[in-house]
Amino acid sequence: MLGARFDRVVVRREGLRRPFPLDFAARLxxxxxxxxxxxxxxxxxxxxxxxxxxxxxxxxxxxxxxxAADPGTxxxxxxxxxxxxxxxxxxxITFNDPRRFGVIDLIAPGQLTSHAAVGVLGPEPLSPAFxxxxxxxxxxxxxxxxxxxLLDQRIVAGLGNIYASDAxxxxxxxxRRAAGHxxxxxxxxxxxxxxxxxxxxxxxxxxxxxxxxVRYREARFRVYDRDGDRCVTPGCGGTxxxxxxxxRSTFHCPVCQRS
DNA sequence: ATTGAGACCTGTCGGC
DNA sequence: TGCCGACAGGTCTCAA
Numbered sequence: 001m002l003g004a005r006f007d008r009v010v011v012r013r014e015g016l017r018r019p020f021p022l023d024f025a026a027r028l029x030x031x032x033x034x035x036x037x038x039x040x041x042x043x044x045x046x047x048x049x050x051x052x053x054x055x056x057x058x059x060x061x062x063x064x065x066x067x068a069a070d071p072g073t074x075x076x077x078x079x080x081x082x083x084x085x086x087x088x089x090x091x092x093i094t095f096n097d098p099r100r101f102g103v104i105d106l107i108a109p110g111q112l113t114s115h116a117a118v119g120v121l122g123p124e125p126l127s128p129a130f131x132x133x134x135x136x137x138x139x140x141x142x143x144x145x146x147x148x149x150l151l152d153q154r155i156v157a158g159l160g161n162i163y164a165s166d167a168x169x170x171x172x173x174x175x176r177r178a179a180g181h182x183x184x185x186x187x188x189x190x191x192x193x194x195x196x197x198x199x200x201x202x203x204x205x206x207x208x209x210x211x212x213x214v215r216y217r218e219a220r221f222r223v224y225d226r227d228g229d230r231c232v233t234p235g236c237g238g239t240x241x242x243x244x245x246x247x248r249s250t251f252h253c254p255v256c257q258r259s
Numbered sequence: 260a261t262t263g264a265g266a267c268c269t270g271t272c273g274g275c
Numbered sequence: 276t277g278c279c280g281a282c283a284g285g286t287c288t289c290a291a
Binding site: 017041056057058059060099101102103116117151153160161162213216224248249 | 282283284285286287
């Protein structure tokens with residue numbers, strides 16, 4: 001898509017979580033995609049019109065890339081194809097999302113920072129801006145459990161249910177611990193914040209290197225979806241358990257994540 | 260401030 | 276085989 005023009009945009013239903021914006025296809029047609037970026041779980045496309053093409057995969061969304069020049073391939077519509085972008089490069093990019101929890105939206109120029117979700121995102125976990133100080137600052141004074149705090153995109157952007165559990169396990173911190181406990185009363189980081197910030201970076205770098213979210217059904221994690229398994233922490237010997245927090249499943253080792 | 264429950268949807272899996 | 280409930284990578288809103 002990058003550097004190509006939108007030749008034709010086909011919208012195959014009213015919307016996903018929300019209705020598609022007014023004149024969505026018309027506002028894209030003839031524009032060029034100048035740059036691609038990402039904030040947290042949001043994909044951002046910088047358009048020659050100054051608008052931003054915003055996308056979120058939700059739980060089940062995906063983009064499929066096909067090319068007119070690919071020999072022996074006949075691009076076809078399959079179930080749950082909702083938006084098709086035909087590009088001047090010959091590429092055809094299709095947004096498919098069975099559960100329709102995803103987002104496809106257009107943001108007017110300059111409106112991204114005031115966007116209800118994107119505008120309040122916390123720091124990028126792999127950027128230098130995210131460190132123990134930033135994490136402690138975000139958690140200070142909060143009495144919510146650490147696991148719930150890690151899922152709050154305003155504290156740190158982009159962590160989901162898998163890596164929230166895994167990062168806490170690597171840092172050997174209980175998911176039930178109050179988030180505020182990793183900071184001093186003045187919001188300075190305690191040892192736990194230093195461990196957790198580092199663990200988040202380690203877990204995410206490893207996940208990206210292994211594409212473990214892209215193929216998450218085949219992937220194996222430290223604790224996620226491993227209840228009943230033996231804990232991987234050297235010398236621990238505990239058994240991974242699952243419980244519920246804020247409506248989501250949390251996995252942890254009650255032995256090495258006691259506090 | 261925080262929790263909990265429910266909503267949005269369809270697909271998959273395990274148990275019977 | 277087929278049916279049924281539980282659960283799923285994520286937000287978002289409302290009530291308590």
